[in-house]
Amino acid sequence: xxxxMLADDPIAAAREGDPxxxxxxxxxxxxxxxxxxxxVVAEVxxxxxxxxxxxxxxxxxxxxxxxxxxxxxxxxxxxxGMGLGRAMMRWAIDRARxxxxxxVQLTSDRARADAHRFYTSLGFVDSHVGFxxxx
Numbered sequence: 001x002x003x004x005m006l007a008d009d010p011i012a013a014a015r016e017g018d019p020x021x022x023x024x025x026x027x028x029x030x031x032x033x034x035x036x037x038x039x040v041v042a043e044v045x046x047x048x049x050x051x052x053x054x055x056x057x058x059x060x061x062x063x064x065x066x067x068x069x070x071x072x073x074x075x076x077x078x079x080x081g082m083g084l085g086r087a088m089m090r091w092a093i094d095r096a097r098x099x100x101x102x103x104v105q106l107t108s109d110r111a112r113a114d115a116h117r118f119y120t121s122l123g124f125v126d127s128h129v130g131f132x133x134x135x
Contacts, residue, residue: 086122
């Protein structure tokens with residue numbers, strides 16, 4: 001279900017594969033075994049309708065503060081428009097505060113204008129330019 005949500009948009013569909021591919025299970029096991037990783041799901045009436053991954057990164061900058069990286073935020077098409085994404089992001093911010101993080105950061109594809117407005121509405125600032133190199 002999580003992988004299907006990840007692939008359920010035109011941008012991500014091209015980079016995701018068959019949800020039954022063993023590589024997803026291997027990745028899940030690595031995330032599950034790492035105490036700095038949290039794979040989060042949101043449920044409504046017992047159905048998984050949202051997901052995101054939190055990675056807690058130790059660092060020397062910001063006076064040695066840990067930062068929380070939010071990745072792969074998705075809400076199932078059937079649950080969009082209900083405020084679930086906002087609730088998930090507020091939960092992630094609160095989780096970062098609980099851990100003592102000094103910053104929450106994320107990246108978003110340039111083509112996701114609606115997502116950018118959403119993140120700005122939560123107080124995120126478009127302050128940096130990000131670079132990625134696909135391997």
